[in-house]
Amino acid sequence: MSEPAVHLNGLCKTYRVAERESGMGAAMRSLFHRRMQEVQAVDGLTFDLVPGEVVGFLGPNGAGKTTTLKMLSGLLHPTGGEGRVLGHVPWKRERAFLRQITLVMGQRNQLVWDIPAADSFELNRVIYRLPKADFRRTLDELTELLELGPLLKKPVRNLSLGERMKCEIAAALLHRPQVVFLDEPTIGLDVTMQRRIRTFIAEYNHRSGATVLLTSHYMADVEALCKRVIVIHHGRLLFDGDLADLVQQFTAHKTIVVQLEDCHANLHSYGEVLNCEDGRFTLRVPKAKTARVTERLLADLPVIDLLVEDPPIEEVIDQVFTQEPA
Amino acid sequence: MNTLRLMAVFFRVSVLNETAYRVNFFLQLFQSLLELGTALAGLAVIFSYTNSLGGWSPNEMLALVGVYFLVGGIISLVIQPGMSALIDSVRDGTLDFTLTKPEDAQLLVSIQRVAIWSLLDLLMGTGVLVTALVRLGQSIGAAQAAGFVGMLLAGAVIVYSFWLILASLSFWLVRVENLLEIFQSMYQAGRWPVSLYPGWLRFALTFIVPVAFATSVPAEALTGRLNGTTLLGAVGLAILLSAIARLIWQLGLRHYSGASA
Amino acid sequence: MSVPEELSSLLRLYGQQFKTTFASMVQYRASLFIWMIAQVLEPLVYLIVWSTVSNGSGGSVGGYTAQGFAGYYLALMLVNQVTYTWVMYEYEYRVRQGGLSFALLKPVHPIHSDISDNLSSKLVTMPILLVVAGVLAVIFRPTAALSLWAVLAFIPALILAFLVRFLLEWTLALAAFWTTRVNAINQVYFILMLFLAGQIAPLTLFPHWIQILADILPFQWMLGFPVELVLGRLTQLQALEGLAAQAAWAILSLVLVRLVWRAGVRVYSAVGA
Numbered sequence: 001m002s003e004p005a006v007h008l009n010g011l012c013k014t015y016r017v018a019e020r021e022s023g024m025g026a027a028m029r030s031l032f033h034r035r036m037q038e039v040q041a042v043d044g045l046t047f048d049l050v051p052g053e054v055v056g057f058l059g060p061n062g063a064g065k066t067t068t069l070k071m072l073s074g075l076l077h078p079t080g081g082e083g084r085v086l087g088h089v090p091w092k093r094e095r096a097f098l099r100q101i102t103l104v105m106g107q108r109n110q111l112v113w114d115i116p117a118a119d120s121f122e123l124n125r126v127i128y129r130l131p132k133a134d135f136r137r138t139l140d141e142l143t144e145l146l147e148l149g150p151l152l153k154k155p156v157r158n159l160s161l162g163e164r165m166k167c168e169i170a171a172a173l174l175h176r177p178q179v180v181f182l183d184e185p186t187i188g189l190d191v192t193m194q195r196r197i198r199t200f201i202a203e204y205n206h207r208s209g210a211t212v213l214l215t216s217h218y219m220a221d222v223e224a225l226c227k228r229v230i231v232i233h234h235g236r237l238l239f240d241g242d243l244a245d246l247v248q249q250f251t252a253h254k255t256i257v258v259q260l261e262d263c264h265a266n267l268h269s270y271g272e273v274l275n276c277e278d279g280r281f282t283l284r285v286p287k288a289k290t291a292r293v294t295e296r297l298l299a300d301l302p303v304i305d306l307l308v309e310d311p312p313i314e315e316v317i318d319q320v321f322t323q324e325p326a
Numbered sequence: 327m328n329t330l331r332l333m334a335v336f337f338r339v340s341v342l343n344e345t346a347y348r349v350n351f352f353l354q355l356f357q358s359l360l361e362l363g364t365a366l367a368g369l370a371v372i373f374s375y376t377n378s379l380g381g382w383s384p385n386e387m388l389a390l391v392g393v394y395f396l397v398g399g400i401i402s403l404v405i406q407p408g409m410s411a412l413i414d415s416v417r418d419g420t421l422d423f424t425l426t427k428p429e430d431a432q433l434l435v436s437i438q439r440v441a442i443w444s445l446l447d448l449l450m451g452t453g454v455l456v457t458a459l460v461r462l463g464q465s466i467g468a469a470q471a472a473g474f475v476g477m478l479l480a481g482a483v484i485v486y487s488f489w490l491i492l493a494s495l496s497f498w499l500v501r502v503e504n505l506l507e508i509f510q511s512m513y514q515a516g517r518w519p520v521s522l523y524p525g526w527l528r529f530a531l532t533f534i535v536p537v538a539f540a541t542s543v544p545a546e547a548l549t550g551r552l553n554g555t556t557l558l559g560a561v562g563l564a565i566l567l568s569a570i571a572r573l574i575w576q577l578g579l580r581h582y583s584g585a586s587a
Numbered sequence: 588m589s590v591p592e593e594l595s596s597l598l599r600l601y602g603q604q605f606k607t608t609f610a611s612m613v614q615y616r617a618s619l620f621i622w623m624i625a626q627v628l629e630p631l632v633y634l635i636v637w638s639t640v641s642n643g644s645g646g647s648v649g650g651y652t653a654q655g656f657a658g659y660y661l662a663l664m665l666v667n668q669v670t671y672t673w674v675m676y677e678y679e680y681r682v683r684q685g686g687l688s689f690a691l692l693k694p695v696h697p698i699h700s701d702i703s704d705n706l707s708s709k710l711v712t713m714p715i716l717l718v719v720a721g722v723l724a725v726i727f728r729p730t731a732a733l734s735l736w737a738v739l740a741f742i743p744a745l746i747l748a749f750l751v752r753f754l755l756e757w758t759l760a761l762a763a764f765w766t767t768r769v770n771a772i773n774q775v776y777f778i779l780m781l782f783l784a785g786q787i788a789p790l791t792l793f794p795h796w797i798q799i800l801a802d803i804l805p806f807q808w809m810l811g812f813p814v815e816l817v818l819g820r821l822t823q824l825q826a827l828e829g830l831a832a833q834a835a836w837a838i839l840s841l842v843l844v845r846l847v848w849r850a851g852v853r854v855y856s857a858v859g860a
Contacts, residue, residue: 504618
């Protein structure tokens with residue numbers, strides 16, 4: 001088997017945070033004796049990414065996603081465990097390593113604010129020592145894929161949030177990195193822009209074969225882009241596998257949508273009624289009982305239409321998070 | 327070398343940045359001229375009462391003022407903007423972007439911002455300096471000129487290292503922005519020869535906040551006052567301080583990225 | 588509200604402001620320290636420079652010996668500390684950040700919180716500065732011809748100097764309503780203060796025409812006059828004339844404050860908070 005693009009084994013990161021209570025007394029005391037608390041941000045994370053994979057990295061706020069990405073891009077030293085990206089130890093920050101990766105952070109800009117994006121691109125060209133011809137070719141391709149044409153000459157501060165994000169992503173990909181870390185790239189963007197960026201990431205991965213590790217709050221991002229998801233919570237791995245399997249494994253229920261004439265019927269004996277609109281009932285039913293309930297519904301009621309669905313993925317994920325780690 | 331190309335492109339970015347605000351040029355011109363006028367008027371008042379200030383003739387003092395503006399211009403052109411931006415980027419986390427780039431981070435943060443309108447101060451200072459040299463009449467020997475350039479370079483390295491050490495403190499301490507101002511507050515003392523000051527003040531201006539190496543020492547070299555000890559001391563301090571600054575910078579980076587101490 | 592009620596509520600306001608100022612000063616210890624270095628260094632540098640000139644010119648220059656200069660500049664440092672303000676920076680910041688709207692909403696004229704903030708800060712920094720001045724006095728051995736009437740007259744002179752300086756600088760601060768280029772305006776002001784208030788040199792060392800100019804303009808009355816008065820360098824007549832000039836400028840600046848504030852509020856509200 002070829003070397004994984006990203007390899008983590010028992011990766012840990014512990015922060016020491018100063019504890020401080022409010023009030024004058026505590027403030028005075030803290031001058032002399034600071035009580036330190038240990039926060040386990042990442043706790044024994046282990047997984048491998050195959051070159052060319054697009055993997056979703058999910059978890060609630062504070063789960064350790066950003067910390068993990070920072071360690072993998074060399075910004076943070078772990079407190080334990082090992083990690084390798086493209087054969088390098090990231091926190092050694094070797095030049096050869098840095099030239100092959102990129103980090104995009106959804107809420108922070110690297111573009112220079114008052115000048116056109118094109119000039120910031122030029123800056124990156126020199127920093128990454130890209131030959132002019134290669135640079136031109138890459139930029140043209142990115143401009144086409146991201147529809148950057150009219151945006152390049154405008155000062156970055158004049159761009160909308162979505163336009164700025166597109167330029168940030170372009171700037172991050174000018175050096176054709178092999179591994180792309182995306183930290184909440186679609187946060188704060190409108191739905192259309194989110195979709196465009198998702199399409200772009202998929203297309204980019206397809207064309208360049210780059211490995212993409214993407215964190216996001218939006219299930220739509222993960223559904224659209226990632227076959228494989230890694231779920232972490234409290235810094236620990238909860239799930240690593242196909243998204244479909246995640247739904248299978250962590251849900252104990254299915255959703256039955258029954259279309260009747262109106263909402264007058266009482267369906268509580270069949271399952272948990274989540275809501276009803278224009279005669280369209282949504283029921284939650286334990287997985288094991290799905291077949292039987294469906295049978296009974298069809299037999300007892302004048303069903304116009306019936307649909308059996310997996311619960312929405314958000315619900316599944318919530319389910320996953322509320323489970324305490326084994 | 328790529329370093330030069332990097333400097334050129336950062337300079338270009340800063341020019342583009344600043345020329346977006348054209349009014350700043352005229353404003354800077356106005357303010358720089360006012361500052362120069364004040365310094366010259368001050369000299370005029372002093373020299374209406376004496377012919378020599380602690381052994382310095384009017385034209386020699388003029389040369390000192392020229393060096394003061396020249397070095398002040400260098401500091402506000404390339405040293406202060408970068409260091410100030412460094413402190414901001416540590417606080418808001420944008421330093422992370424710099425750290426993912428395949429170039430030496432100290433180089434990147436040092437050249438990242440150029441306040442190009444400070445070129446005016448630089449030009450003004452040079453103009454005053456040249457005027458003073460012309461008025462001094464004496465031909466500047468090769469040794470003196472070399473000494474001057476050498477001391478100017480040593481002074482620039484010392485001041486840069488000092489600022490980098492102060493800015494690096496932001497890796498450990500929280501409110502550091504004002505710390506940089508300590509140099510600016512004390513720099514005004516550099517308008518006069520350090521030899522005028524009592525020992526304790528001279529010490530503070532040499533070894534605590536190195537203002538003396540920025541202005542007095544190069545001016546002394548130019549006016550033939552420099553002795554060998556000071557010259558060697560300046561060079562030695564420049565080397566030592568830049569090594570210390572590099573060390574503190576790297577320690578700061580390790581602290582920022584949570585490496586074991 | 589009756590006059591005693593108004594006064595007592597103002598006093599309470601000042602008292603409250605003191606607590607707030609003190610708390611924030613504890614936070615900004617470092618910048619305070621650095622600021623104080625600048626406050627001490629500037630007069631100290633001129634002290635040394637002029638002492639050098641005086642020593643090299645046969646012991647005295649323009650009626651000041653080296654010790655005379657020491658007395659002048661130490662007194663200047665302390666008087667400056669009492670009359671100094673930073674409102675120009677405050678207002679530029681407030682207008683830029685939009686924080687001025689809060690001030691406009693309050694039923695009290697904003698100048699009161701500015702005065703009380705100013706005085707509260709000085710209550711904290713003055714003792715430190717006195718200690719520093721004491722140490723410098725030991726080093727530089729100042730001399731002065733102190734007399735009882737002069738010291739007594741110094742008290743109203745100092746109060747009037749503070750009033751004139753605060754009111755005029757507060758009016759100047761309102762320029763922030765009209766332009767963002769306040770730095771340039773402030774710089775011009777500081778330079779005028781430098782020359783015409785007796786900072787770069789005691790005013791008697793300047794050519795006659797500059798001294799006349801300094802008499803007409805307010806700067807001298809904010810700083811240099813009380814200094815010369817307490818050092819015993821003025822005759823009783825000159826002292827009386829000076830106090831009258833201060834009083835005149837105090838009244839004039841009060842009028843200016845009213846006019847400019849009203850105009851400024853109109854401009855500010857028109858543009859939109």
